[in-house]
Amino acid sequence: MRETALLVEVPEAEPFVGGWRLRHDPVAVLGVPAHATALFPFVPPNEFVGPTLDRLCALCSDVRPFEYELVGIDRFPEVVWLRPSPDDAFRSLTRSLVSSFSGFPPYGGRFPDPQPHLTVARVSERAQDAFVHELSEAIGSSLPVRCVASGLSVFTSDNGRWRRDHLLPFGPTD
Numbered sequence: 001m002r003e004t005a006l007l008v009e010v011p012e013a014e015p016f017v018g019g020w021r022l023r024h025d026p027v028a029v030l031g032v033p034a035h036a037t038a039l040f041p042f043v044p045p046n047e048f049v050g051p052t053l054d055r056l057c058a059l060c061s062d063v064r065p066f067e068y069e070l071v072g073i074d075r076f077p078e079v080v081w082l083r084p085s086p087d088d089a090f091r092s093l094t095r096s097l098v099s100s101f102s103g104f105p106p107y108g109g110r111f112p113d114p115q116p117h118l119t120v121a122r123v124s125e126r127a128q129d130a131f132v133h134e135l136s137e138a139i140g141s142s143l144p145v146r147c148v149a150s151g152l153s154v155f156t157s158d159n160g161r162w163r164r165d166h167l168l169p170f171g172p173t174d
Contacts, residue, residue, distance in 0.1 A: 003157045004042040006056075006097060007035040008090065010118055012147045013070060013082065016139045017120050024080075024121030024131075031155075031162040036090055036116050038152060039097045042104050045156040045165075053154075053166065059100055060152050060168040063093060069144035070118060073135055075128050080135065081117035082143075089149065090116035 013034040021028035043052050066089040070082040084090060094106055094114065106114045123131045154166040 002045045003040075004045055004048060005032075005040040005155045005157075005162075006038040006042050007032070007040075007153045007155055008038055008093070008149045008151075009153050010034045010036060010070070010147055010149075012145050013118055016142050016145060017082065017118070020120050020135065020138075024123065025119055026122060027119075027162065030157070030160055034118055035153070036084060036118055036149075037106075037114070038090070038093050039101070039104060039106060041108060042101070042154075045158070048154075048156070048165075055100055056152070056154070056166075057168055059096055061171045063089075063096070063152075063170040064172075065148055065150045065170045067146070067148050069146055071144045073120075073132055073140070073143075074117070075132065076115075076117075077125055078122055079117075079119055080121045080123050080128060080131055081119050082145075084116050084118065084147070085144075087116040093152075 011034070017034060021034060068084045068086060068089065071085045072083045074081055074083045098105060105112065120135065121131060149170070151167050151169040153164050154168065155162050156165050
């Protein structure tokens with residue numbers, strides 16, 4: 001299945017969670033770097049044409065790069081993740097994307113106001129306590145991790161593998 005995702009990459013997290021993600025997050029081995037999802041699913045790759053890219057570029061030019069920290073380990077059912085703080089800029093970005101591309105609600109409409117997060121692992125709920133303890137022992141002293149969101153990455157999948165097709169920088173810092 002061919003899909004498109006709009007992601008804010010988090011390269012600052014790779015040294016701390018890259019190995020964990022490769023072992024425990026199936027999309028990491030498929031080419032998806034550490035990230036916070038801005039919008040998924042998005043326009044299918046075969047429908048991703050010039051006007052869509054132009055609208056995305058214009059939207060990104062209105063977003064200022066923003067600083068945040070990864071402050072703690074948290075969990076959803078079946079997912080262990082890192083919490084960005086503050087998260088208002090992530091939420092604002094997603095709202096802007098949904099407003100501009102209303103046919104693509106976050107996560108297909110399952111989560112209308114999704115919690116910004118960086119997935120570290122997919123872990124069954126019964127194994128989460130042990131996993132979170134192990135992860136905390138390994139990376140807890142490295143938190144918080146200071147990060148800067150400087151652009152939006154357009155990732156597409158083809159035959160299960162993901163690749164970055166576009167990196168759209170956010171507007172000026174002034």
